Amino acid sequence: MTPLLALERESLGYGGRTVLSEVSLTLAIGERVVLLGRSGAGKSTLLEVAHDRMAPHTRVALVPQDQALVPQLSVLRNVMMGRLDDHGAWRNLRALIRPPAADRAGVRAVLDAVGLAPEIDRPVGQLSGGQKQRVALARAFWRGGAVLIGDEPVSAVDERQSGALLEDMRARFDTALLALHDVAMARGFATRLVGIGRGAILFDAPPAEVSDADIAALYTR
Known part of the structure; x- marks a missing residue:
């Protein structure tokens, strides 16, 4: 192989x-x-x-050392970015402005796996270093x-x-x-x-x- x-x-x-x-x-x-x-x-x-x-x-799902997160955006939207290349620009823009219910539910599931479901709507810039690292990992889980x-x-x-x-x-x-x-x-x-x-x-x-x-x-x- x-x-x-x-x-x-x-x-x-x-x-x-x-x-x-x-x-x-x-x-x-x-x-x-x-x-x-x-x-x-x-x-x-x-x-x-x-x-x-x-x-x-x-x-490939990637967790870079610098995490590559957008601090002004919510945890939800940062995790959703793991699948940006699955869709076109217009769909991505709409989804980031108003996340679909299915995406929110799926992201909440991976956030629950890393212990961050309660922070789903919190701006990433307000999180601790360990929490940011788990957001980056959740993004990789969401990407698969x-x-x-x-x-x-x-x-x-x-x-x-x-x-x-x-x-x-x-x-x-x-x-x-x-x-x-x-x-x-x-x-x-x-x-x-x-x-x-x-x-x-x-x-x-x-x-x-x-x-x-x-x-x-x-x-x-």
Whole structure:
């Protein structure tokens, strides 16, 4: 079966600057791949490239690190934006001005899953950092699709809630490519761990084959 993503010895970066060299990475249907590494190691760059490569031929739900929310708009309307490319501009404008009852009910359901249903009409700019992160995740849930890409999608919520949200991600998406900062959660979620450091992929293996020493080495200079 053709993988959703296949990078073969590629150099990745931005603005003419190489961040990662000789990158080879695949993502097949049913895999949950988690990227580990220090801040600035290149995880976000790799996720951006993966999204750009897959999005033209696969429905991808994205949780970016900066959340990409519109603070002046309500939680409802921010979540609805997950499906903007399903419709034309005129329908989207009407829906954002006066959300259809079916959309409101569907959004409320995904907000309930992330614990934010009571905030459905609240402007996003009034929310806490953890709440904003959950709005971005709810937007991805509302979008749905073949694969979820998330850049530290639960970093701003507590450990108990993070675990529940990761379980919900697992249930909603057959395939996922995430960057996570919590190693224990990464081990529990992933079918493969990818370690990034020193401008390259240092390991790519099932969690059982990655030692604590391998992971510790990612966070030392």
